[in-house]
Amino acid sequence: MLRTLDILLIVIMTAVATITYTIKHRAEEKLGEVRKLEANIRLEKDTIDLLRADWALLTQPARLERLIALYQEELKLQPTDTTQMVQPAELPMLKADLPPVEEADAKDGKKKADDKTAAGKKPKTDDIKTGSVAR
Structure with a gap:
């Protein structure tokens, strides 16, 4: 009986060792994935910083003024x-801010309409006054 107990314990220890090794191997794989993701994030952040610096150089007012002077005849830019x-x-x-064209009356089911829509006309965009354009 002692011999079967020893064999059973050896099998259990082997199974536990196999499970432990599998878990350790999976953890190392996940750690490698995390390191790759961190390296990709670092690369993206560096790229964003580089692009911001490049944008700052490209939008410098002195540079833009030189380009405007250089290409004035082609662009024909004028002050606003x-x-x-x-x-x-x-x-x-x-x-979304415009009033609805027709509203259903919940009590008696009749429809209401605005003065312009009652005659079958939709409001024109020319009717909207902005105040910025002389008419």
Whole structure:
């Protein structure tokens, strides 16, 4: 009986050692994946920093002025007129802010309409006043 118990314990120890080795191997693989991901993240951050520095060099006002002077005849750039600029309050409403064309009355099922839509006309964009363009 002692002999079978020894054999059984050896089998159990072998199984536990195999499971332990498998877990260790998987953990090492995951650690390698984490290191690769960290290296990729570091590379992306360095690339972003390099691109930001490049953007800062490309958008320097002195450089842009030189380019404007160099290509003035091809580009024909002019300063922006103050009448071309609008304030956010002067912009037309978004479609989501417009009142609905028809609203169903929940009580009696009748439909209501605006004055312009009652005659079958939709509001025109020319009717929207922005205040920035002289008419």
